[in-house]
Amino acid sequence: MKFPKPHTLKQIATLIDCEFKGSDDFEILGINEIHVVEPGDIVFVDHPKYYDKALESAATIVLINKNVECPEGKALLISDDPFRDFNKLTSHFKPFKSASSAIASDALIGEGTIIQPNCFIGNNVSIGENCIIHANVSIYDDAIIGDHVTIHSGSVLGASAFYYKNRPEGYDQLKSGGRVIIKDHVDIGALCTIDRGVTGDTTIGEGSKLDNHIQIGHDTVLGKKCLIASHTAIAGCVVVEDNVTLWGQVGVKSGITIAKGTVIYAQSGLGQTTEEGKTYFGSPAIEARAFFKERAYAKKIPEILQKLKNL
Numbered sequence: 001m002k003f004p005k006p007h008t009l010k011q012i013a014t015l016i017d018c019e020f021k022g023s024d025d026f027e028i029l030g031i032n033e034i035h036v037v038e039p040g041d042i043v044f045v046d047h048p049k050y051y052d053k054a055l056e057s058a059a060t061i062v063l064i065n066k067n068v069e070c071p072e073g074k075a076l077l078i079s080d081d082p083f084r085d086f087n088k089l090t091s092h093f094k095p096f097k098s099a100s101s102a103i104a105s106d107a108l109i110g111e112g113t114i115i116q117p118n119c120f121i122g123n124n125v126s127i128g129e130n131c132i133i134h135a136n137v138s139i140y141d142d143a144i145i146g147d148h149v150t151i152h153s154g155s156v157l158g159a160s161a162f163y164y165k166n167r168p169e170g171y172d173q174l175k176s177g178g179r180v181i182i183k184d185h186v187d188i189g190a191l192c193t194i195d196r197g198v199t200g201d202t203t204i205g206e207g208s209k210l211d212n213h214i215q216i217g218h219d220t221v222l223g224k225k226c227l228i229a230s231h232t233a234i235a236g237c238v239v240v241e242d243n244v245t246l247w248g249q250v251g252v253k254s255g256i257t258i259a260k261g262t263v264i265y266a267q268s269g270l271g272q273t274t275e276e277g278k279t280y281f282g283s284p285a286i287e288a289r290a291f292f293k294e295r296a297y298a299k300k301i302p303e304i305l306q307k308l309k310n311l
Helices: 009-016 048-055 082-093 288-299 301-310
Strands: 002-008 019-021 027-031 041-045 061-064 075-078 156-159 164-167 170-173 179-182 193-195 201-204 279-282 285-287
Touching (some): 002 009, 009 027, 009 075, 027 082, 041 048, 041 082, 048 061, 061 082, 179 193, 193 201, 279 288, 285 288
Parallel strands (some): 156 193
Antiparallel strands (some): 002 027, 019 075, 164 170
């Protein structure tokens, strides 16, 4: 998430009331999670396990809960609670805006697009040409919908990321300031949910088709011409490359990559990055041929045991 204009290190430190290391006028351009950071971004880290990863990332400003040595060319914001202060920055630069109508006054609706009754189109939403948005669809703030997109009834685009910190007093949610982007010629079935990015974008690639009852987690990027069957759930920060097929009731772990042309059979649980063009099955999912071979051998176990018994 980029700021509307550059800020200085001192300005940001004043905003969240914390110490800093670096020159007062060190330029800051935005905030982002570690998997999408760029030079000029702030990234936060609050556990020693991830200090090195954050300090060595592309981010040039690290919001951290320990006074460590500052890497050359970077700056530090030293906070007793980086999670809290990252939320402060999200709230400041991307505050929640209430809606006063079913279709926000600043929403852009392209020529030939049909919005059916009882839809909600939030602030700063852009919908392209020749789309059909069926009844009772909710599209939250800042979403970008391409041309020739169909979204069926009851789907929700742009809900908050499922991202929490476990505190003694209860779970504290990391606020979401990102967007949902739907490219051209995408079909989204009924009762699907696509969460917005925390600071970046959740993206559905051109020509992809989603069945009913599908969950897409925050910051996940779906490639072109993917086919996703019903009751599939993809966690946050997953990269799904082009021409991937996920059949019904597939569950996908966060932070992995599903390589181009991968096929995942129904009711599989995928917990690792796949190889291009291969087919997987099972939970945990393995290559389908290996799975079926193992099943065939397993079926022979009683016969083998009986033969051993008769020796």
